[in-house]
Amino acid sequence: MKHIFTVGTAALLLAAPVHAGAGKWTDEPVRIVVTFPPGGTSDLIARVLAQYFESEYGQKAVVDNRPGAGGTVAADYVAQQAPDGTTLILGNNAPFTIAPTQFDDLPYDPMGDFTHIAYLGASTPALFVQPASGITSLEAYIDKAKGDGITYGSSGVGSITHILGKAVDIELGIEQIHVPYQGSAPAIQDFRAGVLEAYYDMVALNRDLITEGETQPIALAAPERSDVFPEIPTFRELGHDIVIENWTGLSGPAGMDPAMVATINDTVAEIMQLEAVVAQLAQFGIAHTPMESDAFTTFVGGTISTWEPLIKAAKVNG
Numbered sequence: 001m002k003h004i005f006t007v008g009t010a011a012l013l014l015a016a017p018v019h020a021g022a023g024k025w026t027d028e029p030v031r032i033v034v035t036f037p038p039g040g041t042s043d044l045i046a047r048v049l050a051q052y053f054e055s056e057y058g059q060k061a062v063v064d065n066r067p068g069a070g071g072t073v074a075a076d077y078v079a080q081q082a083p084d085g086t087t088l089i090l091g092n093n094a095p096f097t098i099a100p101t102q103f104d105d106l107p108y109d110p111m112g113d114f115t116h117i118a119y120l121g122a123s124t125p126a127l128f129v130q131p132a133s134g135i136t137s138l139e140a141y142i143d144k145a146k147g148d149g150i151t152y153g154s155s156g157v158g159s160i161t162h163i164l165g166k167a168v169d170i171e172l173g174i175e176q177i178h179v180p181y182q183g184s185a186p187a188i189q190d191f192r193a194g195v196l197e198a199y200y201d202m203v204a205l206n207r208d209l210i211t212e213g214e215t216q217p218i219a220l221a222a223p224e225r226s227d228v229f230p231e232i233p234t235f236r237e238l239g240h241d242i243v244i245e246n247w248t249g250l251s252g253p254a255g256m257d258p259a260m261v262a263t264i265n266d267t268v269a270e271i272m273q274l275e276a277v278v279a280q281l282a283q284f285g286i287a288h289t290p291m292e293s294d295a296f297t298t299f300v301g302g303t304i305s306t307w308e309p310l311i312k313a314a315k316v317n318g
Contacts, residue, residue: 022057022266026085029060032250033078033089035071038063041284045120045248046090048280052271059267070102070158071095079113083255085264088117091251093160097303101311102158115256116300118268119291122245123284124222125164126232127152128206128215129198130191138172138219138238141198145174153179153187153199158314161200163307164221164244166314171240191215202246203229204285221245228285244310247303248286249296261293 030053032046043065050061066074071094081087089095096110108114129135135144144150154161157180169175176198181187184201191199192214203226209215210229217232221244225234235242250268252261271277272288281288291299 021263022270023263024057024059025260025263025267026059028084028086029062030085031062031064031087033064033066033074033087035067035074035090035092035094036065037067038065041123041286042090042092042248044284045281045286048277049090049250049268049271052274052277053267056271056274057267070099072099072103072106072108075099075110075114076107078251079108079253081253083115083253083257085252085256085260088250088252088264089114090120091116091249091300093246093303093307096251096300097247097307098158098160098163098311100304101308110304111297111301113254114251115254115261115293116249116251116297117256117261117293118250118265119289119296119299120248120250120268120272121281121286121288122247123202123204123286124220124226124245125161125200126203126206126220127164127168127198127200127218128191128209129218130194130196131213131216133197133216135218136216138233138235138240141218142172142174144197145172145176149175149177150197151177151179153181153190153196155184155187155201156180156182158311160244160246163310163314164200164242167221167242167244167310168235168240170310170313171235171242202285203232204283226285227287228282244307247299249300251300265293 032050034043034046036042046063050063053059053061066077075095078087078089099106100110135141152165154165187199190196219235220232221242222234223243269290
């Protein structure tokens with residue numbers, strides 16, 4: 001069994017117990033900057049936080065969508081704001097894990113220019129194939145890829161699904177044919193039309209297709225099997241230590257007061273444990289693990305170094 005690409009397990013290893021101290025941290029309204037347009041998972045998570053910040057703790061908060069350049073537009077903006085707790089970013093892989101290797105001229109330091117406050121959770125991608133192909137195991141997929149070849153779709157060059165595809169190439173010793181799309185929706189559309197033999201995408205976004213038998217999940221890039229689809233094996237249990245999760249977290253500008261950071265971290269932890277929030281996040285395929293700010297900071301730094309060879313292998317850096 002190889003041990004090459006492991007990202008998500010850091011969240012579990014660095015998890016720490018939650019302590020008291022949740023509550024309002026500023027009298028000013030807080031902006032939660034999102035790296036994507038309205039309607040996506042990051043936007044929905046930010047709106048859940050904003051809702052409960054105010055309803056549970058009286059902390060007014062609004063969502064500020066600033067998409068563009070792989071999340072770097074939003075991150076650069078937040079890095080330049082005052083560290084007074086009024087501007088936070090709903091961070092994820094794009095600006096903090098992928099961009100540091102993808103872009104040579106990144107306008108910010110993903111570690112030095114930010115205070116990484118709270119880990120929120122992660123959603124997991126998987127490998128899907130055509131049900132009519134007869135492929136139901138990773139071994140059969142490898143045989144097909146080494147024989148006739150196999151074409152897969154991703155949600156775009158440099159996306160988590162593209163990088164996962166490259167990780168699979170390297171780890172399994174195959175060379176899949178990559179077709180990038182502008183998002184997962186058009187990739188799935190072509191898959192359903194028979195244009196693609198396979199694709200990589202988030203399990204939660206494919207719940208209906210799996211249930212209706214319109215797609216065949218082969219392997220999950222998570223540390224453990226999904227509670228929703230326990231029948232899908234992980235790459236790890238199949239002998240390939242590929243764990244690449246789409247994480248989300250809350251960060252702010254560098255230099256924030258440690259006491260304020262602790263308050264925000266505790267507030268987020270309490271919100272993430274509310275029954276209604278757990279149910280909402282489950283719909284997005286996100287499971288929360290409580291993590292202190294120091295541990296979350298270590299986690300972010302670890303993802304940068306772990307993903308670097310994958311991003312370079314995918315040739316999306318420069």
